[in-house]
Amino acid sequence: MNKLNEYAVIGKKTTKTDAVAKVTGGARFATDIYLPNMLWAKVLRSPVPHARILRIDTEKAKKLDGVKAVLTAADVPEARYGALVLDMGMFARGKVRYIGEAVAAVAAVNEEIALAALKLIEVAYEPLPAVFDPLEAIKPGAPILHEDLKSYKTLFERTDKAMTGNVNYQAEITSGDLEAGFAQSDYIFEDSYEVPKQHPSYMEPNSTVALVDSDGRLVIHNTTQRPHINQAILSSLLGIPIAKIRVVPCHVGGGFGGKNRTLTEPTAAALALKTRQPVRLTFSHEEEFTSATTRHSGVMVMKTGVKKDGTLVASDVKLYYDCGAYAPTPNAVWLGAISSSGAYRIPHCRVEAYSIYTNKMMGGAFRGYGAPQSNFARESQMDRIARELKIDPIELRLKNCLVEGDSLHTGQKLHSVKVKETLLKARELSGWGKGRVPANRTLGVACGIFACGGFATSGIVRLNMDGTATVATGAMDMGQGLRTVMGQIAAEELGMAAEDVTVIIGDTDSTPFDVGIFGDRGTHTAGMAVQMAAQDARKQLVEQAAFAFKTTPNNIVLGGGKARLASDPDKVLDYKDLLGGGQYKKGGPIIGKASINLTETAFDPAIVRGAASRMFSTYTFATHIVEIEVDPKTGVVRVPKTYAVHDCGTVVNPDGLRGQIIGGLATGLGYALYEGVAFENGQVQNPSFLECRPPTAVDMPEIVFDTVEEFDEKGPFGAKGVGNVSVINMAPAIANAVETATGVRVTSLPITPGKIVQGLGQLAKEEA
Amino acid sequence: MTETLSVPAKMPVRLRVNGQNRDLLIEPSASLLQVLREDLALTGTKEVCLLGSCGACTVLIDGKPALSCLVLAMACRGKAITTIEGLMEGGDLHPLQQAFIDKGAVQCGYCTPGMVMVGKALLDEKPNPTAEEARQAIAGNLCRCTGYQQIVEAIVAAPEIARTGSAKRPAGLMDSGPYLMPETGE
Amino acid sequence: MIPLPKFRYVEPTTLAEAAAILAAEGEDCQILGGGTDLVPSMRQGIFAPKTVLSLQAIDGLGRLEWSESDGLSIGAGVTLRRLETDATLRKLFPMLAQAVSEVASPSIRHMATLGGNLCLDTRCYYYNQSEDWKACSDLCLKVGGEFCKASPGGKAKKCFAVFSADVVPALIALKAQVTLVAKEGERTLDLAAFYSGDGARPNALKPGEILTGVVVPADRVGIKGSYLKYRIRQTIDYPIAGVALALRFGASGVVSEARLVLGGVASKPVLVKGIAELLEGQTLDRARIERAAQLARKAAIPQANTAGQRAHRKQMIHEFTTRAFEDLAREAR
Numbered sequence A: 001m002n003k004l005n006e007y008a009v010i011g012k013k014t015t016k017t018d019a020v021a022k023v024t025g026g027a028r029f030a031t032d033i034y035l036p037n038m039l040w041a042k043v044l045r046s047p048v049p050h051a052r053i054l055r056i057d058t059e060k061a062k063k064l065d066g067v068k069a070v071l072t073a074a075d076v077p078e079a080r081y082g083a084l085v086l087d088m089g090m091f092a093r094g095k096v097r098y099i100g101e102a103v104a105a106v107a108a109v110n111e112e113i114a115l116a117a118l119k120l121i122e123v124a125y126e127p128l129p130a131v132f133d134p135l136e137a138i139k140p141g142a143p144i145l146h147e148d149l150k151s152y153k154t155l156f157e158r159t160d161k162a163m164t165g166n167v168n169y170q171a172e173i174t175s176g177d178l179e180a181g182f183a184q185s186d187y188i189f190e191d192s193y194e195v196p197k198q199h200p201s202y203m204e205p206n207s208t209v210a211l212v213d214s215d216g217r218l219v220i221h222n223t224t225q226r227p228h229i230n231q232a233i234l235s236s237l238l239g240i241p242i243a244k245i246r247v248v249p250c251h252v253g254g255g256f257g258g259k260n261r262t263l264t265e266p267t268a269a270a271l272a273l274k275t276r277q278p279v280r281l282t283f284s285h286e287e288e289f290t291s292a293t294t295r296h297s298g299v300m301v302m303k304t305g306v307k308k309d310g311t312l313v314a315s316d317v318k319l320y321y322d323c324g325a326y327a328p329t330p331n332a333v334w335l336g337a338i339s340s341s342g343a344y345r346i347p348h349c350r351v352e353a354y355s356i357y358t359n360k361m362m363g364g365a366f367r368g369y370g371a372p373q374s375n376f377a378r379e380s381q382m383d384r385i386a387r388e389l390k391i392d393p394i395e396l397r398l399k400n401c402l403v404e405g406d407s408l409h410t411g412q413k414l415h416s417v418k419v420k421e422t423l424l425k426a427r428e429l430s431g432w433g434k435g436r437v438p439a440n441r442t443l444g445v446a447c448g449i450f451a452c453g454g455f456a457t458s459g460i461v462r463l464n465m466d467g468t469a470t471v472a473t474g475a476m477d478m479g480q481g482l483r484t485v486m487g488q489i490a491a492e493e494l495g496m497a498a499e500d501v502t503v504i505i506g507d508t509d510s511t512p513f514d515v516g517i518f519g520d521r522g523t524h525t526a527g528m529a530v531q532m533a534a535q536d537a538r539k540q541l542v543e544q545a546a547f548a549f550k551t552t553p554n555n556i557v558l559g560g561g562k563a564r565l566a567s568d569p570d571k572v573l574d575y576k577d578l579l580g581g582g583q584y585k586k587g588g589p590i591i592g593k594a595s596i597n598l599t600e601t602a603f604d605p606a607i608v609r610g611a612a613s614r615m616f617s618t619y620t621f622a623t624h625i626v627e628i629e630v631d632p633k634t635g636v637v638r639v640p641k642t643y644a645v646h647d648c649g650t651v652v653n654p655d656g657l658r659g660q661i662i663g664g665l666a667t668g669l670g671y672a673l674y675e676g677v678a679f680e681n682g683q684v685q686n687p688s689f690l691e692c693r694p695p696t697a698v699d700m701p702e703i704v705f706d707t708v709e710e711f712d713e714k715g716p717f718g719a720k721g722v723g724n725v726s727v728i729n730m731a732p733a734i735a736n737a738v739e740t741a742t743g744v745r746v747t748s749l750p751i752t753p754g755k756i757v758q759g760l761g762q763l764a765k766e767e768a
Numbered sequence B: 001m002t003e004t005l006s007v008p009a010k011m012p013v014r015l016r017v018n019g020q021n022r023d024l025l026i027e028p029s030a031s032l033l034q035v036l037r038e039d040l041a042l043t044g045t046k047e048v049c050l051l052g053s054c055g056a057c058t059v060l061i062d063g064k065p066a067l068s069c070l071v072l073a074m075a076c077r078g079k080a081i082t083t084i085e086g087l088m089e090g091g092d093l094h095p096l097q098q099a100f101i102d103k104g105a106v107q108c109g110y111c112t113p114g115m116v117m118v119g120k121a122l123l124d125e126k127p128n129p130t131a132e133e134a135r136q137a138i139a140g141n142l143c144r145c146t147g148y149q150q151i152v153e154a155i156v157a158a159p160e161i162a163r164t165g166s167a168k169r170p171a172g173l174m175d176s177g178p179y180l181m182p183e184t185g186e
Numbered sequence C: 001m002i003p004l005p006k007f008r009y010v011e012p013t014t015l016a017e018a019a020a021i022l023a024a025e026g027e028d029c030q031i032l033g034g035g036t037d038l039v040p041s042m043r044q045g046i047f048a049p050k051t052v053l054s055l056q057a058i059d060g061l062g063r064l065e066w067s068e069s070d071g072l073s074i075g076a077g078v079t080l081r082r083l084e085t086d087a088t089l090r091k092l093f094p095m096l097a098q099a100v101s102e103v104a105s106p107s108i109r110h111m112a113t114l115g116g117n118l119c120l121d122t123r124c125y126y127y128n129q130s131e132d133w134k135a136c137s138d139l140c141l142k143v144g145g146e147f148c149k150a151s152p153g154g155k156a157k158k159c160f161a162v163f164s165a166d167v168v169p170a171l172i173a174l175k176a177q178v179t180l181v182a183k184e185g186e187r188t189l190d191l192a193a194f195y196s197g198d199g200a201r202p203n204a205l206k207p208g209e210i211l212t213g214v215v216v217p218a219d220r221v222g223i224k225g226s227y228l229k230y231r232i233r234q235t236i237d238y239p240i241a242g243v244a245l246a247l248r249f250g251a252s253g254v255v256s257e258a259r260l261v262l263g264g265v266a267s268k269p270v271l272v273k274g275i276a277e278l279l280e281g282q283t284l285d286r287a288r289i290e291r292a293a294q295l296a297r298k299a300a301i302p303q304a305n306t307a308g309q310r311a312h313r314k315q316m317i318h319e320f321t322t323r324a325f326e327d328l329a330r331e332a333r
Ligand SMILES: Cc1cc2nc3c(=O)[nH]c(=O)nc-3n(C[C@H](O)[C@H](O)[C@H](O)COP(=O)(O)OP(=O)(O)OC[C@H]3O[C@@H](n4cnc5c(N)ncnc54)[C@H](O)[C@@H]3O)c2cc1C
Pocket: A690, B051, B052, B053, C030, C031, C032, C033, C034, C035, C036, C037, C038, C039, C040, C055, C076, C077, C080, C102, C103, C104, C105, C108, C111, C112, C113, C114, C115, C116, C117, C118, C119, C120, C121, C164, C165, C166, C167, C205, C209, C210, C211, C212, C236, C237, C238, C239
């Protein structure tokens, strides 16, 4: 059902509210804050992957002129934090577990002195054996990173494999009867896939300015996707009540999950509390690559049983995600498990998902969150099955894809399932099988599923006396345009123009709680709260109008900033007249509110053990078809064209949607061909954009994009997210096209020319 | 005993930034980026990689794009420096700035100043660039948000905005974000 | 912002003045061209000169002149952007323009100078890192350690950092001559001889010397050339394999001159030996091209100190050499 034509604001081109500030250089980011008396913080980091800390001597550093404070673990409360596993403190305590881990921090009058002071801190380490490979780390006898793991607090239901050895989070999904499923299968495919860490590569580095205000409150200006969670973590780490902490995020210079994190805030805060001066801590470009978080690297082992006709019958998946030395968000592997059966109906499934510690930088959230890994495996293997069974890859997908009313292997019944439509539309757009592609080009397809929305959020909508509205949401705009979208949603619901709505985001003093922007929850979930708050306000407005017109509420129609009588449309009152003067003849000032949690239903414990969440409110789907050119002699792959069809629910902001999708494809392209954090003995070898290589403008394909609009009853005006699913298909689609073009199946990322040429047998033995 | 770092000798320089002469006292080793951001409070020019590999710090020096993280401020004496803050004309947005807004070319905005500056240099050289020329011009500027398409479209659309004079005059430029002011240099 | 190490900045206006400063300060003074290589290295703490001497105010270094008697003379201060867009250069030596246009990114080419490209420092995963990064393990040979960590087995006493300038292979293929000026006087040498092959000290520049420019001899006109570069992304990235081929064809397609130079696969640009012997006086056929490509492949000694698999980079050299020959043979027909 397409309701788009009925809307006045939703789906219409709406200019981004922060665009002027951003094109004129006026937008102030956390990195742009310079305050009188501001101190600069720098962090001393571990140079070794695993060691006991024998001694830290900060005396010399403290005596350096211009140094105002030096902190180590000994100076801060012994508290730990994490999303599911509370394993990390502000500073290394007793042990360091990766190269780049924070050991001490300095605040000084300028950066040079702060850096010089770091050099004066003496740390004695006793090296310990280290482990860098997740499969090694789960072998008996492997070096253990967290000896007291069992005693750590966790926020999920532990399976017996969880929190043992180097495994932190663990989950299992079992549906149907796996043995029987394989017995019924005509063919069994078993493959293993490997992916590296990918850095989120937001442009703006992590940065925080912390200060203590005249009320004695801690004030944080930062770049974050989750101000309210920051506030809570600061409270628990520093032992300060939440009400005494104010987080006021600045514009976020890109996050993509990487800023769904609390990294610079606690250190800056602790230094500000100690010195009573404002303190700024900004990560260097190198620190971003050694001490922030990345997409988890991992190994996926996938065994799938199929019938001769291509019907998928059974699937046994093992996911080993490497979370590095701490597990700030091990639920990546949970999302990976959910996406691991692809957008397919597979009656007999088992998934075992492990989040494993190694002595490397941390794995965290990043666009696609857990799914790019498992979907690379699933969609690569689908093409292998198609090739082996001589079935067209799209036909194979169509045959098995989920449809409305199907259940996922987790037992969750699905609604708003439009994967089939995305496959069909993408096939048509690309001319798949029609011989339309130029001779030197090859098509490759992949589709995917991603969990969308959920968790707790809230919204407040206030109507002002002049008929304008002020919306407050704790959800952050990381640049994706959430602030604009929230305004559109409220305006639509209240029957007013988008420009009459002002949206306050993020500031924990003036916005209500939101858990953080990740997993396509922005437009969908936080948007839902804003819509419900607007509905609440609308109801109150209708009551005021009914009172003014001396009629009943059901005789009132709102729209265009006016209230009318349904029975006599010439009787009109502008909102401003209705609310004018603040006299509020009926009821008080209008404040609408909503407070929701869209993930309330728990998974069936007979199917899912160790769930890291309750059921997601909805799922989003997409099909991508790439048109590639592979040079068979050099192995160089170019992607001149990509067809992207998304099932995105109602389109709220067309420009924003397009930007989200193309941006996601760019990240997917980088994952497929160029990026990957490289390690040697736990040390990042390529800690910069120069060597980690996000795609540039000239690497990008021409993009033909379309949507299958479907009204999702659980999203605001039927909308759902696209930010994540846009990332997850590029790598398998390209790998699939590469195999079609060259016969070489690349099972690890990135798909480098070297791997292709090696597969073609072009490399002399002694050279390879 | 307290240790002291040797205080570097600062040098007086005059820089011409956005059409104005600015007399400053700077360290000879200061990069142009550092002086713009930290001495002149022109924080629109962004600092990201400091290695020449991202383009976020792009400004124009004598009309040509330059990565200000790689330029010494001392080497800019006698040259005209233009930053993102110097692009508006008489209170109106530059057509290219308007085009970025209209085409949805701005997401997080961190790459935007650099993108606008290379786009401006291109338009000054080629008043009606093709999409391919625009794409080539921004090749050294990374953007993680947009996938570049809408940025290319904005550069191509700018001449039309210039012709029709449809660039708007924004109501104000102060950011409504945290009410913190950069400390201006001496 | 991570500050640059402290230095004094000088901007002499004559070559003599520059040479005098350099003579007085020796190794403590570092020359600045466009700064696109030196400044990032200083930022990472690789260099901390007491004085930085900019060449930008020295007039003669900006020359770009063609004469039928003396050839093409390019001053060290000419920007890559100017080279890339100069009509004469594009017409006479399209391969050179091609190689220049493949350097880094457009904005960098606006800043970068020819002199800087010729004197570009060699690069390596273990070298182009910050001090903090390097402090995590043993230092490499190039920064005072015992061994070259990128060498096979990691135990060589010779530095294998990779030579990555794009313009140089093209210039060497065109037999360019380079001029170096010091207080004591000037010397001119074949550009090929300017490079040492030692990653730690990649070129023959002595303390106190300034590279003032190159000359492409007039008799190079009519040479057909091709520069092919392999990089990961299609812009910004340094070459990890590059081939510059210069050929002259005589009557009926006979090769009268052949020069093949490789970049990005050794610590210096590699002038492939045996190419002239193999091809001069011969017509190009598939077998000879394959022989040439094999010579090139063998001459390439890429190490694991930059992106790309070593074996694959050798394969790229093989393939690019073949293509360069095929392209030029086609052009000649
Ligand atoms: C992101 C990035 C990507 C790059 N990609 C490439 C690439 O693809 N290909 C490539 O070839 N280069 C690349 N470069 C390197 C560099 O930009 C070019 O090689 C450029 O030509 C260097 O010139 P410059 O004038 O900026 O050098 P500078 O940095 O000024 O100088 C480089 C070195 O040469 C010395 N020097 C400079 N001029 C003289 C002189 N006249 N006499 C004696 N010594 C001198 C300096 O002391 C210094 O050691 C890249 C750089 C960056 C930052």
